[in-house]
Amino acid sequence: MKTKWQGIELKVHGPRASLGRVSAVMSNTLRETGRTRAFYGVLIVAMLLLFGSVILSDLALVNQKARLVQDFGLFTIPLVTILTGVLLGVVLLQKEIEKKTLYAILPKPIRRGEFLLGKYLGLCTLLLLEMLVLALCWFAVLALRGGEISAPIFSALLLSYVEVMLITAIATFFSSLSSPLLSGILTLGMFIIGRISYIIVDLMNASKGVFAEVAAMRWLGRGIMVVVPDLSAFNISDELLLGWPVTPEYLLHSIGYGLSYSAIFLVLGLLVFERRDLT
């Protein structure tokens, strides 16, 4: 038998071929990250926490039980998913380099941008699945406590997922230029600042205090506002609590905001990765 084949067709040109390569990397990454032990560890702990909130809710007043479960879920599910995203995102490239699997893949007719995007989207898919599993557990517990699974809850989950995608993009960006540990620290730093940056805005707008009065601090505040995305855009727990409506405009705006920032971080990551010598 010969290894030479007549007229094997290689489709490497055009956007469809490009999409095919991204999806190939994506599904392999989903498979790869879905095999990480840490992932299942985090998932199981999160599920236990969610079910544990039933017991916790017994301590609450009768009419507060469902509320407590709801708040707990809204807090825990994004946090756990984001932590998973950071944990797996910072080693996304590192692992391929360390295990030398990258060296067999990149010499194929694939662009580095396609590879990076595929890796990122593969991880995002895993995180989506994680979030869905956790949400299902949460819904079960809510139902058990007589809570209502309303439309705003889905909006809250959707926005949380956009936040997850954004933080994962940040982790991917840092991992393209530094070690996993440092990337992890920097990403978590960005996450924390992003979560509380609305406070800085308040401080800057206040009539008193260092952020309002010292010019240098005002500049620092503005710098943070530009570099670090304001993650409060993805948090609608107040609206949920007070029963305020969440308008489609707000949803679209927040989703657009999150995806734009994700895209910026991915492009920055690519600019670094593109130039990197893979020895």
Next chain:
Amino acid sequence: MSKILEVSHLSKTFRVGLLARPVVAVRDVSFSMEPGQVLGYLGPNGSGKTTSIKCILGLIQPSQGDIRLFGQSSNSAEARTRVGYMPEHPYFYDYLKPTEVLDYVGQLFGIDAQVRRKRIPELLERLGLGHAMDRTLRGFSKGMLQRVGIAQSLLNDPDLLIYDEPMSGLDPVGRKELRELLVELREEGRSIFITSHILSDIENICDSVVILNQGVAIAEGPLDTLLQRDKLQSSATIRLPSGEQRQAAVDALVALPAVTASTETEGAMMIRLPTDAVPQLSAKAAECGAHLVDLQPVRDTLEELFMRKAVTTASDSGDDS
């Protein structure tokens, strides 16, 4: 037809450590490959073979120089469409089965799912992995991984194969099989770029070689020319007469102008000389009462060539290290 691969004035300097100390891995290397050519890229450990390959494949950026693959810049992903590459250490995703690795690679080449389903088992069968198709790579031996590496390099029916030390880590049987496969691939008209530091491994496969030492190409060209195969040499064994005649015979034979080397033992001596001077030697031996008893053709091997070149360039450049 145009060149398959053109490397001109390739240099790569790495920066290492906090002080960005420069390490020159490749220095001003140029060569090219014609369609169907088998090029041996030779050199000892650390001479810059893998670095050159990584530049060709766009894994690292050359510090200087220009590389064209099928006439295209090596930075374009499309230029690699017709290339099959096997890395020095073929590591693949160890949680995948060989069929899955190949399927992934096939997708990157834009091969239709239908074609993949048919070709992949065929190819694995062809490479003797039929029995291991449904096992994950985790438990694979070095030789089996090498076969997976070869299989994935052939999936796109490449015109140019780039193999980085494919013989390393294979047992003698594996080497022989690989050599046979390479001959077959060459006969199918593919160009092969193959690196090695074990020269005899690829001596019989290559048309031409580039010999690298410390990042510099110290010899380059068709193998026959480099090895001076047109000037055939022979090694003659002469039985010497005993007694007083012995020394006289030795002196007379060594004095022949064509003799390039000689060694003496108890009752015999070995003489090396161009093959066309053998009759002259035979006649002279008979004259002094000695006999030509054995004649062997001598071929300059790549090892000898390499040692000769490496030593001359090292002494030329002085104490560079």
